[in-house]
Amino acid sequence: MENGKVRIGFYALTSCYGCQLQFAMMDEILQLLPHAEIVCWYMIERNSYEEEPVDIAFIEGSVSTEEEVELVKKIRENAKIVVAVGSCAVHGGVQSWEKDKPLEELWKTVYGDGKVKFEPKMAEPVSKYIKVDYNIYGCPPEKKDFLYAIGTFLVGSWPEDIDYPVCLECRLNGYPCVLIEKGEPCLGPITRAGCDARCPNYGIACIGCRGAIGYDVAWFDSLARVFKEKGLTKEEILERMKIFNAHNPKLEEMVEKIFQEVKE
Amino acid sequence: MRYVKLPKENTHAFLERLKEWGRLYAPVKISEKFYDFREIDDVRKVEFNYNRTIMPPKKFFFLPREKLFEFNLAKAEYKEVIEDVEPFVLFGVHACDIFGLKVLDTVYLDELPDKYYKVRREKGIIIGISCMPDDYCFCNLRETDFADDGFDLFLHELPDGWLVRVGTPTGHRIVDKNIKLFEEVTTEDICNFREFENRRSKAFKYHEDWSNLRYLLELEMEHPMWEEQADICLACGNCNTTCPTCRCYEVQDIVNLDGNTGYRERRWDSCQFRSHGLVAGNHNFRPTKKDRFRNRYLCKNSYNEKLGVSYCVGCGRCTYFCPAGISFVRNLRTIMGLEERSCPPELSEEIPKRGFAYASEVRGEDL
Numbered sequence: 001m002e003n004g005k006v007r008i009g010f011y012a013l014t015s016c017y018g019c020q021l022q023f024a025m026m027d028e029i030l031q032l033l034p035h036a037e038i039v040c041w042y043m044i045e046r047n048s049y050e051e052e053p054v055d056i057a058f059i060e061g062s063v064s065t066e067e068e069v070e071l072v073k074k075i076r077e078n079a080k081i082v083v084a085v086g087s088c089a090v091h092g093g094v095q096s097w098e099k100d101k102p103l104e105e106l107w108k109t110v111y112g113d114g115k116v117k118f119e120p121k122m123a124e125p126v127s128k129y130i131k132v133d134y135n136i137y138g139c140p141p142e143k144k145d146f147l148y149a150i151g152t153f154l155v156g157s158w159p160e161d162i163d164y165p166v167c168l169e170c171r172l173n174g175y176p177c178v179l180i181e182k183g184e185p186c187l188g189p190i191t192r193a194g195c196d197a198r199c200p201n202y203g204i205a206c207i208g209c210r211g212a213i214g215y216d217v218a219w220f221d222s223l224a225r226v227f228k229e230k231g232l233t234k235e236e237i238l239e240r241m242k243i244f245n246a247h248n249p250k251l252e253e254m255v256e257k258i259f260q261e262v263k264e
Numbered sequence: 265m266r267y268v269k270l271p272k273e274n275t276h277a278f279l280e281r282l283k284e285w286g287r288l289y290a291p292v293k294i295s296e297k298f299y300d301f302r303e304i305d306d307v308r309k310v311e312f313n314y315n316r317t318i319m320p321p322k323k324f325f326f327l328p329r330e331k332l333f334e335f336n337l338a339k340a341e342y343k344e345v346i347e348d349v350e351p352f353v354l355f356g357v358h359a360c361d362i363f364g365l366k367v368l369d370t371v372y373l374d375e376l377p378d379k380y381y382k383v384r385r386e387k388g389i390i391i392g393i394s395c396m397p398d399d400y401c402f403c404n405l406r407e408t409d410f411a412d413d414g415f416d417l418f419l420h421e422l423p424d425g426w427l428v429r430v431g432t433p434t435g436h437r438i439v440d441k442n443i444k445l446f447e448e449v450t451t452e453d454i455c456n457f458r459e460f461e462n463r464r465s466k467a468f469k470y471h472e473d474w475s476n477l478r479y480l481l482e483l484e485m486e487h488p489m490w491e492e493q494a495d496i497c498l499a500c501g502n503c504n505t506t507c508p509t510c511r512c513y514e515v516q517d518i519v520n521l522d523g524n525t526g527y528r529e530r531r532w533d534s535c536q537f538r539s540h541g542l543v544a545g546n547h548n549f550r551p552t553k554k555d556r557f558r559n560r561y562l563c564k565n566s567y568n569e570k571l572g573v574s575y576c577v578g579c580g581r582c583t584y585f586c587p588a589g590i591s592f593v594r595n596l597r598t599i600m601g602l603e604e605r606s607c608p609p610e611l612s613e614e615i616p617k618r619g620f621a622y623a624s625e626v627r628g629e630d631l
Contacts, residue, residue, distance in 0.1 A: 032521040151519030151526060155337060160516065164501065164537040167587075171505035172328035172532060174319050176295035179587045189498040189587065203295075217538045219553070222498045226588055 006154065009040035009054040010085075011075055013061030013068045014123065015093065017043065018140040019086035020060055026143050035154060053078045056153060058136075059126050062088040062095055066119035069129055076130040083149065084125070084132045087139040087244050091211040094139075095123040096246040125247055134159060137192050139209035139244070145194060162192045163215050166206050170197035178205045183230050185240055190218040208244045212251070220254040234259045266430040268439055268446040269453055270419065275426070279307035279355065281442050285389055286351035289324065291317050301354065310356065312421075315398050316581055320508035321354055321361050322368055325384045328505075329531045332380065332515070337524050345527070346379055353389045360401075360579040362392055362415055363408035364508025367577065370570045371511055389434055392418035394460065397468050400580030402593055404468040408577040422456045470593070472602065478565045478574065480599050485558065489598045494557035496588050501534030503560060503582035503592070509575050512540065535559050561595070 010020050020043050023029075040048040050071070057079035063069055076082055084090045092099070098106055103122050126132055136145045152159040166188035170177065178200050179186040187208035188200060199206050212218035220241060227237050238255055245251055270278055282288050287303055290310040294300045299314040301321060335342040357365075365385075372381040392415040403409040411418060416435035419426040427449060430436055439446060504510040514533040519526035533540055536556050541549035550556045564576035576592075583592045597603045 028521045035521070035523050147521065148516075148518055151521055151523070152517075154521070154523030155519050157519075163539050164534070165499070167498075167500035167502055168505060168532070168534060168537075171319070171502060174294075174300055174323070174328075176298045176318065177502070177585065177587060180585065181295055181297050189500040215538050217499060217553070219498055222496055222588060225496065226498070229589075 005035060005037045006056060007037050007039045007052075007054040008056050008058070009050075009052070009075070009079065010038075010043070010058045011040065011050065011060070011071070012042070013059065013071070013089065013126070014064035014095065015061030015086065015088045017060070019089075019136075019138075020058075022140040022143060023058075023085075023146050026146065028143075028147060032150065050074075051078065055079070056081045056083060056150075058083045058085045059089050060085045062093045062123040063126060063129055064095065064121055064123045066121060069121070072126055072130050081133045081153065082126075082130065083134045083136060084127065085136045086141055087137065087209055087211055088123070089126045090132075090135045090137055091244055092123050092125045092247045094243060097243055099123070099246045128247075135161070137162065137194055137210040142194060142196070161214070162194050163213055163217060164193050165189050165213060166191045166193050166195065166197050166200070166210070169193045169195070170200045173197055173201065175200050176203075178203060179226070185227050185230070185232060185237070187223070187241065189223050190220060190241070208241065210244075212241075212245045212248055216250070218248070218250070220248075220251050221257050224255040224258040228258060266436065266439070267449045268428045268430065269422070269425055269449045270428050270446055271425040273425075274445040275312075276307050278442065278445050279304070279310060281445070282353045282355060282389075282391070282438070284441075285438065286353050286387070288353045288355060290355040294318070301356075304355075312356065312393065313396070314356070315395075316358070316400070316579055316584060318506060318581075318585060320364055320506065320579070320581065321357055321390075322364065322508055322511070324352070324354060324388060325365070326368065326372065326378075326381050326511060326513075326532075327384075329529065330380060332528045332530055334527045335517075335525065337519075337526075342528075344379070346383055349383050349387045351387045351389065353391065355391045356393045357390055357415065358395050358579070359392065359411040360403040360406075360408050360577040361508050362390065362411040363403075363406075363571075363573065363577040364579070365390070366414045366571060367509040367568055367573075367575055368511055370568055374570065389438075390415045394418075394420040394464070396464055398580070399469050400584045400593075401468060401578065402470060402580065403578035404465065405470060405472065405474045406576060406578035407573055409465075409468075420457055421460060422453055425453075427453055427457045470597075474596075474600065477596060477600055478562075478567060480601075481562055481565055481596075484599050487599060489595055490554050490558050493590055493595055494552075494554040496590055497536070497553060497557050498588050499536045499553055499556065500587060501536045502585050502587065504534035504536060505532055506581040506585045507564075508577060508579055508581070509564070510534075514539070535563065561592075564592075565596070 024044050038045050039052045039054050040050050042048050057075050087093045099122055136149055149159045170188060175197055178184050184205040186205035188206040190212050191206055191208040192210040192213050194210055224237050241251055289301045290304050291299045291314040292302045292309050292311055298318045299311055300317045300319050331345045333342045333344045372378040392411055413431055415431045418429040430439055512533040513530040515528055515530045517528050550559055565574050568575055
């Protein structure tokens with residue numbers, strides 16, 4: 001910190017820029033400005049410096065090019081705290097959904113024979129390349145997620161991680177349970193809360209955009225069993241659970257376990 | 265106790281009059297299959313024969329999410345935020361849920377009263393209603409199927425109206441102010457009340473003695489049921505959030521972007537979540553899903569010595585609203601030897617390790 005101001009940087013990798021837009025549109029930023037110096041944030045500050053040291057670096061987007069690998073390493077070197085922002089940065093995003101297919105095949109599907117100036121890679125979470133200190137989840141994250149994290153950093157404390165499912169907020173709001181009532185494959189039970197059960201509020205089953213809960217408490221196996229009983233195939237279950245969790249190391253093994261049980 | 269009769273044709277007029285006592289909340293259908301307590305505008309929408317609401321009445325007294333106080337770090341000050349609660353009427357509360365509130369009272373009113381709970385409890389008028397049990401109900405086994413107190417009025421269904429028990433001075437005032445809506449109770453009404461009660465007590469699925477349950481649960485901490493059922497569990501916490509007596513909460517401080525002011529908020533918590541048992545040093549009292557699963561069974565079946573009942577009031581919500589289809593009653597009956605496979609066939613050579621002192625290894629995890 002210089003002059004008592006927190007130096008903040010917001011960096012974008014491969015993404016839709018929706019996360020920083022969400023942040024940039026918050027009126028509360030005005031409250032923050034007397035206490036912070038925006039060192040790098042192209043969306044709101046033309047005079048941005050990507051290689052300057054910062055206190056807090058927010059990174060949006062998945063690492064999807066060789067150039068981005070170098071960029072995140074540089075950001076890490078220059079930052080005291082690195083925060084991965086949004087599903088792409090935290091979990092690799094929807095662009096990781098088909099990660100098991102060869103990169104060339106995916107590339108051809110999207111770009112055909114088009115030429116680009118960068119070296120493409122399979123989309124990956126930021127944490128694959130550098131140490132990430134804190135995550136802000138969501139596609140895009142909620143405004144209150146930014147408020148909570150930054151507010152807590154400002155007082156020199158550490159924000160808590162979310163380790164409980166969407167179901168909690170769905171009940172706190174008194175919504176009917178989509179999974180029980182409609183039998184739809186709601187991913188609420190394995191997905192990090194924080195969205196205030198936005199989709200179930202409209203009777204829509206959760207697709208897991210905030211990603212699976214960490215700490216080995218996303219019970220893909222138990223939920224796959226429930227889905228299976230409702231008539232879903234293994235492929236359908238995996239496809240749905242992978243939308244935002246393609247890089248989760250436990251997912252396939254846990255779903256597989258449920259379908260092994262039948263054969264016995 | 266005072267008894268009056270509310271003729272059926274006066275029911276809606278009575279509900280309309282209740283609005284004079286405060287905002288009226290009652291069970292309504294909120295979706296294809298579920299009911300919940302909601303504010304009532306059109307009294308014709310009130311459901312008298314609902315099975316159970318997804319959210320228990322606790323939500324009116326112990327709010328799902330609530331600001332506790334605001335703070336200012338520079339001034340080192342904090343100010344409690346206690347709302348000016350307007351009186352409100354909660355109509356259509358089943359006996360089990362009235363017991364649920366009584367259980368919460370023993371925790372949140374006795375000894376160290378919770379200010380936020382107390383202010384709402386004092387302003388809430390409770391009107392009970394009789395019910396016919398479905399397959400999920402077991403309040404008879406919990407001895408919470410008939411409320412002696414904890415309500416201002418209690419309406420018992422009659423073929424042509426309601427036999428009303430008056431429980432408090434407020435209840436008397438409500439009746440007196442609307443005396444034209446009420447009649448005297450006749451001999452026929454008493455017969456009908458008795459007939460309803462007899463029919464009701466027969467309608468429960470199980471008629472058995474559960475008095476040894478809480479001890480068997482402690483003795484059977486290593487029963488294979490725990491492993492099997494915990495494996496099915498999604499740890500979504502629905503059983504806790506829909507429970508009328510679950511009362512754990514989590515607090516969080518939210519600091520504004522001025523880096524100085526902020527507020528503390530609490531929200532309902534669930535013992536099925538990892539962080540519920542997480543303490544300093546990254547230690548966890550209940551490190552596995554099985555530990556957490558078992559915890560709820562032990563907590564719900566422990567003895568509330570002030571009321572002489574268990575913490576579970578037999579409403580059936582934790583089973584009815586479990587997305588994984590786990591039956592609380594069946595699991596308890598397994599432990600009591602009332603279901604098949606109650607006693608594990610093989611005896612272990614190892615000396616069984618029973619009780620909390622033998623909790624599985626504390627798991628250190630990356631934070």
